């Protein structure tokens with residue numbers, strides 16, 4: 134029987150299956166960070182258990198690392214969490230990219246960058262955006278802290294096989310429109326629940342033409358569509374990205390891997406539980422205006438009426454969203470002033486994102502009322518950007534150039550948006566309070582964020598794209 | 613060991629909003645602790661307290677009639693957003709043993725029964741039938757896990773379903789790792805034999 138990519142990877146990892154449909158799934162890579170792991174290690178200690186496969190486990194510090202001076206952790210609890218992770222990694226024999234490591238960064242940026250993320254793997258992490266790694270043809274999903282403990286102890290997880298959803302993306306983007314706009318538009322069109330219970334496979338000629346960075350952006354936000362996992366069949370783009378990365382196989386092993394990985398695509402005639410299609414050619418730059426990622430649309434579209442029939446949102450939800458965001462129906466996002474701009478996160482904190490933003494801000498100045506931050510996703514991204522002089526471009530334009538971490542994506546470190554102020558953010562969540570109490574978050578692409586920083590308000594970045602071929606820029610090539 | 617769940621009768625707190633996300637259930641400033649307990653005090657913090665840390669009288673958990681509630685009645689897509697398990701710890705630590713909702717976000721739902729909290733997905737009929745609770749006419753109900761049924765004091769009852777594995781865990785108060793270690797030999801075998809084809813790869 135023809136199989137989907139998801140089924141192939143899943144079937145290779147079944148340890149045992151119960152009659153109730155629960156599968157004990159073997160995990161090839163377990164990524165760990167400081168926030169969701171302390172209680173898991175505490176649980177192991179209480180029960181006198183060990184980590185079954187420390188060699189398949191890798192830890193980093195990212196969520197509450199200060200990005201101005203990472204070693205100056207003022208928040209005592211954050212400090213405690215960072216120290217606890219270091220201690221746990223020492224005690225249980227786990228590799229750790231700590232604050233001094235050149236490999237430190239956001240967990241979903243460093244996994245691929247280090248070649249830990251590989252096609253055909255099962256990958257978990259106590260963070261919902263683990264779906265990012267699916268861009269390499271891996272089954273990757275976020276887990277809770279009890280599950281972190283479970284994987285540490287057993288290297289396995291109980292899972293019910295999700296249904297499969299194929300999202301077929303066709304067409305070619307207009308200049309100034311990016312993968313981020315595609316995933317925001319998909320979620321705006323189909324809602325935050327359309328992937329619930331499914332693993333999404335992104336396919337179609339649009340996906341094949343995307344860089345790994347773009348693919349990761351798509352998979353990263355699968356969780357915002359309700360799907361725990363999003364994946365893309367590996368191809369030459371994937372292999373070129375991975376070759377020679379620190380933990381990627383080499384030599385004869387590499388050749389053997391390529392042979393196995395080339396099998397990892399959905400068979401002709403494979404059946405999905407659901408299929409949706411979207412042509413990306415006419416998409417306009419997207420901006421969210423509400424308090425979940427589906428409350429968004431083109432920067433030109435008019436915000437929905439509260440009492441509109443057939444609305445995807447209840448009257449109450451819309452009223453709450455407008456009150457929180459300080460917006461009203463019938464207006465558009467075009468020209469709405471912003472006070473903060475955040476370029477970074479595991480959605481858009483990679484080298485391609487920074488190159489794009491830098492190209493747009495070069496020779497321009499951040500508007501005087503805007504505070505703009507660039508936070509590279511990892512030490513390696515930062516280093517590469519500095520080698521290319523991007524840091525100078527950003528700083529000359531008035532951006533702050535920071536150390537790697539999650540930063541303003543969730544404001545667990547001191548990078549917060551003050552109450553009532555507006556932030557154009559390249560992150561993935563616009564929930565109430567995500568970037569600070571009463572902070573107003575608008576999710577956008579790095580290009581839209583960069584343009585908003587300069588203009589001081591939301592603009593249509595397509596008008597800024599003249600002479601800039603920015604849709605296809607390559608990944609960092611490992612040295 | 614967790615507390616075993618069988619029949620539970622308790623007071624209901626009503627929070628019918630859709631898409632209550634884990635950022636609301638437990639705001640991120642409280643995630644930095646390294647313990648598992650004590651999160652109940654900060655459950656729904658931003659909705660429960662104002663900027664000065666004073667209780668907001670309009671929020672349901674601050675209503676006098678909600679004090680001591682052990683069952684939460686919620687709307688659609690409860691627990692969406694970040695995968696933080698602290699959300700369930702906070703609900704549990706506050707005293708909630710069961711959460712009845714129109715629907716749940718996946719990760720949150722799974723996190724519930726790992727922590728001895730019963731998540732009940734309400735049928736359309738059950739949701740309608742709980743109208744007297746939402747109106748505050750009735751304030752208590754009974755959740756019968758072995759029988760998979762909810763009973764109202766007015767005599768009405770509604771059935772629900774739960775996967776057998778999840779049900780067994782809640783009823784036996786079983787820790788997840790303990791369940792899995794019964795399969796240890798299979799895991800050993802998987803690593804030894806099945807992975808031969810891939811061992812060089814991973």
Ligand code: SF4
Nearest residue numbers: 262478479539542543
């Ligand atoms: S950047 Fe944001 S979404 Fe990504 S791992 Fe960090 S906190 Fe989570």
